[in-house]
Amino acid sequence: MARILKDYPGVSLKTEDLDGKIDFVRIFGRSGPVHIEIGAGKGTFLLNQAKAESSDNYLGIEWARKYYRHAVDRIGRWGLTNVRIIRTDAAVFIADFVPDNSVDCFHIYFPDPWPKKRHHKRRFLCPANLEHLIRCLKAAGQLRIATDHAEYFEQIRTVVAARSDILEEIDFLPTTGAETGEWVGTNFERKYLKDQRPIYTLAAKKK
Numbered sequence: 001m002a003r004i005l006k007d008y009p010g011v012s013l014k015t016e017d018l019d020g021k022i023d024f025v026r027i028f029g030r031s032g033p034v035h036i037e038i039g040a041g042k043g044t045f046l047l048n049q050a051k052a053e054s055s056d057n058y059l060g061i062e063w064a065r066k067y068y069r070h071a072v073d074r075i076g077r078w079g080l081t082n083v084r085i086i087r088t089d090a091a092v093f094i095a096d097f098v099p100d101n102s103v104d105c106f107h108i109y110f111p112d113p114w115p116k117k118r119h120h121k122r123r124f125l126c127p128a129n130l131e132h133l134i135r136c137l138k139a140a141g142q143l144r145i146a147t148d149h150a151e152y153f154e155q156i157r158t159v160v161a162a163r164s165d166i167l168e169e170i171d172f173l174p175t176t177g178a179e180t181g182e183w184v185g186t187n188f189e190r191k192y193l194k195d196q197r198p199i200y201t202l203a204a205k206k207k
């Protein structure tokens with residue numbers, strides 16, 4: 001029988017409770033480096049990373065209600081106080097609510113590849129969204145991306161390279177919450193590693 005998923009109001013943020021640009025110190029109840037995961041799924045990366053880096057603050061953005069509810073339930077049960085999650089469209093949320101120079105790292109792991117050509121316009125990593133990520137990153141803030149999709153990865157590299165005036169490519173190091181042999185330790189990475197699919201990674205730092 002499926003487990004009943006609990007809501008934890010301290011974990012889940014609602015856009016209707018936000019008044020203009022987000023104040024991360026108020027949201028987390030403390031200052032500290034801010035990480036945002038776009039497309040957090042069931043929250044596996046958030047859980048392990050927030051546990052490994054307890055002085056950092058993590059905000060997950062997840063569109064799908066089903067995954068969002070799983071993530072809220074898991075974060076609440078783990079008793080993590082440095083993680084929040086919001087159910088919304090990441091592109092709209094970042095454009096409308098995330099202040100300039102406020103984020104230390106964006107994590108985008110296995111974004112939906114929308115493989116059909118007519119759907120490519122739905123891909124999250126596009127020039128317009130990249131502009132907002134750059135705007136929101138602090139100086140020396142990082143953008144970290146992983147995907148199994150070779151063609152989307154090429155597009156991502158092209159989009160990021162077009163802003164080499166402000167983004168410098170750096171080595172992609174495995175996250176501290178990941179297990180041995182993993183880059184980031186998300187559910188999709190675990191599935192793809194089992195299937196022995198290649199995984200492409202990119203990290204860049206704001207100059």
Ligand SMILES: C[S@@+](CC[C@H](N)C(=O)[O-])C[C@H]1O[C@@H](n2cnc3c(N)ncnc32)[C@H](O)[C@@H]1O
Binds near residue numbers: 064067088090
């Ligand atoms: C392929 S899954 C990867 C999930 C997780 N990052 C992982 O690696 O296991 C992509 C996730 O991004 C979410 N997503 C796609 N577009 C989104 C958007 N615009 N805003 C927020 N979440 C989005 C989907 O609902 C889905 O959970």
